[in-house]
Amino acid sequence: xxxxxxxxxxxxxxxxxxxxxxxxxxxxxxxxxxxxxxxxxxxxxxxxxxxxxxxxxxxxxxxxxxxxxxxxxxxxxxxxxxxxxxxxxxxxxxxxxxxxxxxxxxxxxxxxxxxxxxxxxxxxxxxxxxxxxxxxxxxxxxxxxxxxxxxxxxxxxxxxxxxxxxxxxxxxxxxxxxxxxxxxxxxxxxxxxxxxxxxxxxxxxxxxxxxxxxxxxxxxxxxxxxxxxxxxxxxxxxxxxxxxxxxxxxxxxxxxxxxxxxxxxxxxxxxxxxxxxxx
Numbered sequence: 292x293x294x295x296x297x298x299x300x301x302x303x304x305x306x307x308x309x310x311x312x313x314x315x316x317x318x319x320x321x322x323x324x325x326x327x328x329x330x331x332x333x334x335x336x337x338x339x340x341x342x343x344x345x346x347x348x349x350x351x352x353x354x355x356x357x358x359x360x361x362x363x364x365x366x367x368x369x370x371x372x373x374x375x376x377x378x379x380x381x382x383x384x385x386x387x388x389x390x391x392x393x394x395x396x397x398x399x400x401x402x403x404x405x406x407x408x409x410x411x412x413x414x415x416x417x418x419x420x421x422x423x424x425x426x427x428x429x430x431x432x433x434x435x436x437x438x439x440x441x442x443x444x445x446x447x448x449x450x451x452x453x454x455x456x457x458x459x460x461x462x463x464x465x466x467x468x469x470x471x472x473x474x475x476x477x478x479x480x481x482x483x484x485x486x487x488x489x490x491x492x493x494x495x496x497x498x499x500x501x502x503x504x505x506x507x508x509x510x511x512x513x514x515x516x517x518x519x520x521x522x523x524x525x526x527x528x529x530x531x532x533x534x535x536x537x538x539x540x541x542x543x544x545x546x547x548x549x550x551x552x553x554x555x556x557x558x559x560x561x562x563x564x565x566x567x568x569x570x
Contacts, residue, residue, distance in 0.1 A: 306417035384398060401466075401488045403443055403508060408449055
């Protein structure tokens with residue numbers, strides 16, 4: 292089974308004042324993808340408005356989600372989504388959930404941040420910080436099938452919701468050991484996985500092209516080992532790489548190499564994984 296890439300240079304879900312550099316990050320990654328299996332989604336440049344939802348820039352986010360659904364309407368292969376901000380994973384996980392059996396999908400969310408606020412609890416009103424909560428509240432993935440990995444920057448409301456919803460949380464320094472992560476996924480009973488990777492899950496010593504760096508993150512080798520271990524045991528329903536936010540040309544090349552190693556781990560052949568289509 293082949294993999295398709297969908298590049299979504301969305302910035303409107305981010306709370307960062309550097310949000311528009313996410314466009315540059317998505318485009319930089321896209322340049323290294325096989326063109327024959329890569330589609331770039333048209334994302335509006337305008338910020339958009341809340342449309343009475345309480346979600347910042349909601350109109351543009353809604354438009355992207357509509358275009359996302361149309362682009363993947365007849366797609367049944369795993370899709371690797373290249374963001375853009377973390378909110379690109381909302382339509383991506385929704386699509387992946389719809390392509391399999393009901394309730395067979397688990398979500399592993401590698402991210403320095405919980406992204407688990409509600410509209411009411413969010414201080415920024417940015418949807419990237421609500422994506423995990425929205426996926427659960429909308430019935431796309433149940434809380435007991437969500438694993439937050441490497442999260443170390445929490446709001447109080449997020450902590451409370453994670454405990455209430457039965458979401459598993461794995462500390463950044465436990466990712467490399469793979470055992471706790473594999474145990475959490477096994478406990479979910481899932482057959483398929485969606486893997487979301489915000490590059491800020493990595494320690495700042497590993498990558499600089501992030502808008503919200505947090506200390507004491509995962510090592511690159513540890514994260515690669517975790518992705519490989521999950522791929523060996525579970526079918527890949529889809530994946531996202533998000534949050535690549537280049538600061539300057541000098542750092543971009545080295546950080547892009549890091550991102551491409553993560554892509555390689557996601558799409559490697561062998562075991563349960565799907566493999567890639569060469570282009």
